Every structure is written in C-alpha cells, then in structure tokens.
Amino acid sequence: LPSMAPAAELMAVGQEYLLAVVPLWAQICQQFQHEVAARRQRGEAMDNAGAAMDLWNNILDRTLMEFNRSTDFANLQQRFLRAAMRQRLEVRKMAEQTAQAVDLPTRTELDDVYRRLHDLTREVHGLRRELRALRQTGGDTRAVIKSDKGS
Structure with missing residues (x-):
C-alpha cells in the first residue's frame, strides 16, 4: 500500500505557507486602508476604480516582493517543492501498482x-x-x- 506520509507532509507545509501568508494579506489590506485615508486627508480624491486598483496593485506588488525575497519564503517554497515531488512519486508508484494489478x-x-x-x-x-x-x-x-x- 502507498504511504500517506508524503501527502500529510504536503498538507502540513501548505498549512505553514498559509500561516505565513494570511497575516501578509491582512498587512496588505491595512496598508491599503492607511494609504487611502492618507490621500483623503491630503485632499486627493480616488474617484474611480482604476486609481484604487493601481494603488492596491502597487501595495500588493511591493509587499509580496518583499516576502518573496525573504528566507522564510525561500525555505517554505523549498520544503513545499520537495514535499510535492515526494507526493508525486508516491502517486506514480501507486498508479504503477494499480496498472499492474489490472494488466494495463x-x-x-x-x-x-x-x-x-x-x-x-x-x-x-x-x-x-x-x-x-x-x-x-x-x-x-x-x-x-x-x-x-x-x-
């Protein structure tokens, strides 16, 4: 029987990634709200959705690029890729066994x-x-x- 360890490892690393990313998204939202409030205080109006999207994208890009350059992200990504490859090999092994069992x-x-x-x-x-x-x-x-x- 195939081992469930690679699947469990992949899920665990995925949850660790979510634990790292969810606060990041909260930070992005807070930065966006802060910037919108600061612009209102300066008297700059954001009348259209395009301006709001540009602001959101700028904050998003800046924050995500910082995170993507961090060692935390590099370690998580490395562990995720290794876990995904182990899971893929386990699935391949299981598929081979199944194919042999039914003469495919x-x-x-x-x-x-x-x-x-x-x-x-x-x-x-x-x-x-x-x-x-x-x-x-x-x-x-x-x-x-x-x-x-x-x-």
Missing part, C-alpha cells in the same frame, strides 16, 4: 516503448538520409541493400 501498461513500460520508438524513428531517418546521399552520388543502392541483407 505501466508508465515505466510506456516510457520504455516511447524511448524505443523514438530511437527507431531516428534510425529510420538516418537510413533515409544515407539512401538519399547514395542516390545523389550515383551509388548502387541495390548493392548496398543486398550487402546489408547478407550480413
């Missing part, structure tokens, strides 16, 4: 078939190039083909 080709088997098909396609293209080159140089392709069959 597994991902590994299909990858092998596709790799062989790719190699054979490249070989055919190479042989066609050789054949074209022989024809252009006036070589006797029948002799080449017969000598290949004999070997």
Whole structure:
C-alpha cells in the first residue's frame, strides 16, 4: 500500500505557507486602508476604480516582493517543492501498482516503448538520409541493400 506520509507532509507545509501568508494579506489590506485615508486627508480624491486598483496593485506588488525575497519564503517554497515531488512519486508508484494489478501498461513500460520508438524513428531517418546521399552520388543502392541483407 502507498504511504500517506508524503501527502500529510504536503498538507502540513501548505498549512505553514498559509500561516505565513494570511497575516501578509491582512498587512496588505491595512496598508491599503492607511494609504487611502492618507490621500483623503491630503485632499486627493480616488474617484474611480482604476486609481484604487493601481494603488492596491502597487501595495500588493511591493509587499509580496518583499516576502518573496525573504528566507522564510525561500525555505517554505523549498520544503513545499520537495514535499510535492515526494507526493508525486508516491502517486506514480501507486498508479504503477494499480496498472499492474489490472494488466494495463505501466508508465515505466510506456516510457520504455516511447524511448524505443523514438530511437527507431531516428534510425529510420538516418537510413533515409544515407539512401538519399547514395542516390545523389550515383551509388548502387541495390548493392548496398543486398550487402546489408547478407550480413
């Protein structure tokens, strides 16, 4: 049976990320409200939604970029990516086991078939190039083909 540990780890790291981001969104909202109030006090009107969106986006970009440059975010992102890859490998393992149980080709088997098909396609293209080159140089392709069959 597949292990639930990678899924639990992924959920735990996701919750840690939310714990770090939720206060950040509250901070963004507070900064936006503070800036709107400061502009009103200065007598600057924000009459249209476009101006409000520009202000919101500027505050959002500035705050999120600060967070994205932090070591906290880097550590969380690194842990999240590793947990996601472990979970993906566990799901792949489970899918392989399920496919084998019901006599379906597994991902590994299909990858092998596709790799062989790719190699054979490249070989055919190479042989066609050789054949074209022989024809252009006036070589006797029948002799080449017969000598290949004999070997």
